[in-house]
Amino acid sequence: MRKVLITGAAGFLGSHLCDRFIKEGFHVIGMDNLITGDIKNIEHLFKLKQFEFYNHDVTKFVHVPGKLDYILHFASPASPIDYLKIPIQTLKVGSLGTHNLLGLAKEKGSRILIASTSEVYGDPLVHPQSEEYYGNVNTIGPRGVYDEAKRFQESITMAYHTYHGLDTRIARIFNTYGPRMRLNDGRVVPAFIGQALRGENLTIFGNGLQTRSFCYIDDQVEGIYKLLFSDYVYPVNIGNPDEITIKEFAEEVVRLTGTDQKVIYKPLPTDDPLQRQPDISKAKEILGWEPKIGRSEGMKLTLDYFKAFSKEELRKSEHRDFV
Template sequence: MSEQRAVILGAAGFIGSHLTDRFLAEGWRVTGVDNLITGTLRNLEHLGREPRFDFLQADVCAPLAISGRVDAVLDFASPASPVDYLRHPFETLHVGSVGVENALELARRSGAPFVLSSTSEVYGDPLEHPQRESYWGNVNPVGPRAVYDEAKRFAEAITVAYRRYREVQVRIARIFNTYGPRMRLDDGRVVPTFVAQALRGEPITVFGDGSQTRSFCYVDDNVEAIWRLLHGDCQDPVNVGDDHEMTVLEFAQAVQRLVGRTVPIEHRPLPQDDPRVRRPDLTRARERLGWAPRIGFEEGMRRTIDWFRAHV
């Protein structure tokens, strides 16, 4: 069998760069595409002499000029943190609509399966807990987070439309909080923010009273789920995350302990529409993918903190 080729959109981003590594390790060729609005070439610099990897700096909101064999299209091109999508609201809306349609068209022309990186944010501030894929969500369509939440909900809708009406094989990963090496220090999400603050000896900033909950999935587990999703037959949305839940305050205290520095915790006003709870129901992932997270919180955080120590 000849060498397979994946097109990974958002390849210079956090998860996209780890996916690139996985596909190369599995013997695939990879064409990475990124406009570098939030991604960085530092995430790919270790591939500078890899002959099976090529990089195209391009905006996926323009038609994708990619020729030749394509065996999989994986769309991970979108700002993903509140800091980024509030800074780039229109780009976020465009990449979740026009960009996803362009990616789907590439998959359709190539006869390749398509993987969409969706998000737990499609559930909004959920009234169901834990969140199952059958839950329709509780999303404010005119709030500040809507540019991201609704872009991803539209992305799912057009992806399913391509499955129903244009016979594209699609996969939808609803990704919950994922962390690990290569996260940007300034992306505003809780893991890099808390770890960087603790390493610098600064106060850890907790929004609200810290009773809101999150669950954290290490990036290697996330990539394994995406790999299995691509190679499986499940075309319904699948939650990808870790179902070990903790409060944000408990997470801040864990960061203090793992970094080995007891810094103050400062409470700040809770942002509008910030989800109060967040934990995936992983039944579908376990049954359809044979997948569950394997890397425990302590091990994953130690790996992540070690990486941040080298960059703070």
Template sequence: MKRVLVTGAAGFLGSHLCDRFIKEGFYVIGMDNYITGDKKNLAHLANHPRFEFIKHDVTEFVEIEGNLDYILHFASPASPIDYLKIPIQTLKVGSLGTHNLLGLAKAKDARILIASTSEVYGDPLVHPQTEDYYGNVNTIGPRGVYDEAKRFQESITMAYHRFHGLETRIVRIFNTYGPRMRLNDGRVIPAFIGQALRGEDLTVFGDGLQTRSFCYVDDQVEGIYRLLLSDYAYPVNIGNPHEITIKDFAEEIIRLTGTKQKIVYKDLPQNDPLQRQPDISLAKKILNWEPKIDRAEGMKITYNYFKTLTKEELFKSEHKDFAQHIKK
């Protein structure tokens, strides 16, 4: 039986990856320190015979008994509110955590997939973004703690690949959504849906003409799974290339939820990317992958998930004024 370690297992993407590998017949070891993850995301696997959970911070030495075939490193704050509240931990998990897991992969002769992000492109000057674009990143800006953690993560991963001959994979993840997202984590989709469900006006930063491209979680997981099992060692964009402005998306949410709120505008946060759209030509070529679930279908599933949240969860605010927070 193949054994896989998933770090960040209690997070949004990590928990869906655990489900996928269980479905594929793997023995799954989930690891998380719950700094941003949620125990309820793994509750359904608690008694599964092919799942075990280890509470651990990967910035400390990581030891796993027995053999390992694969490691997926998804331990990292991923939302703006998280990495701006805990900037040092964000940098450490991208550097020390990645170093520890690369060392574990070397010791176990395991293949390791590193979760990178479209944020390595910063506020891009090339559109859409291809894997050979080096990016436009402010290293000392408020978002730099996340962007540079991920850029370093890619660099040290390629160093292990070239110097030690380690089997490595790097996925650059673009905006992903679906069930198990945290409602108030500062990302666009849960922020808009949360405001709609609470009867609040929808907050758009800037003029709303900045763009995003949203990929449903099942499509994202499929791309990650195919990349892990491929023979390609360099970064690959996995995301949905269908681009939409934030203003148009806010109007789409209002129609989806049937609410009567209006859109209100606030100042654009510092270094917030104005365009975000993946070029997925490489994923199509080497993985035979492209997203299958359109936004209307995926958003309906996601909205129905958020409607199941309790009133306490719905009205919990992780930060009252996100724009002011990231200007600090």
């Protein structure tokens, strides 16, 4: 049985990857220090013989006994609320954590895929963003701790590939949504849904004309899976190019939830990207991948997940600092 280590296993993306690799017949080792992950996301796997879990911080030495065929490094705070609250840990998991896992991959002869992000493009001056664009990032701004952690992560991964001949893959992940997101993690999809379900007005930062492109979790997992088993070692954008303004998206959420909330506007946070849309030409050509689940279908599935929350859970999820 092939064995895969997935870091950040209790997080949104990591937990869905655990499900996928279990389904594909792998022995899955999940690793997470639970600083932002939730054990509830993977507790359904604990009864399975082909799943094991380590509560461990990857910025410390990582040891896994026996053979290890693949490593997927998804450990990192990924929402603005998290990485603005714990900036040092965010930088450490992107640098020390990645270094540790690359070293483990070298020791085991494993193929390793690292989760990069569209945030390496910063507030882009090129639209849509292709892998050849080098980005526009404020290194000392509040978002720089996440953006630069991921940019360093890409650099050290390519250095290991070039210098040590390590078998590496780099996924540049664009906005992804779906079940198991935290309602209070500050990202726009759970922020709007949470506000709508609590009967609050929806908060837009800026004038609402900034854009995002949302990819449903199942499509994202499929793209990552195909990238891991491809022969391509350079970064690949994985996201949905269906672009929408935040104002239009807020109106969609109001219609979907059947609520009558108003939209209120607040100042735009520092360095918040004004446009975000992936050029997925490489993913189409190299992986034969493109998203299949439209936003209408994906948002209904996501809303159904959050509708199951109790009123108390919804109340506890309230957070005013959405970005």
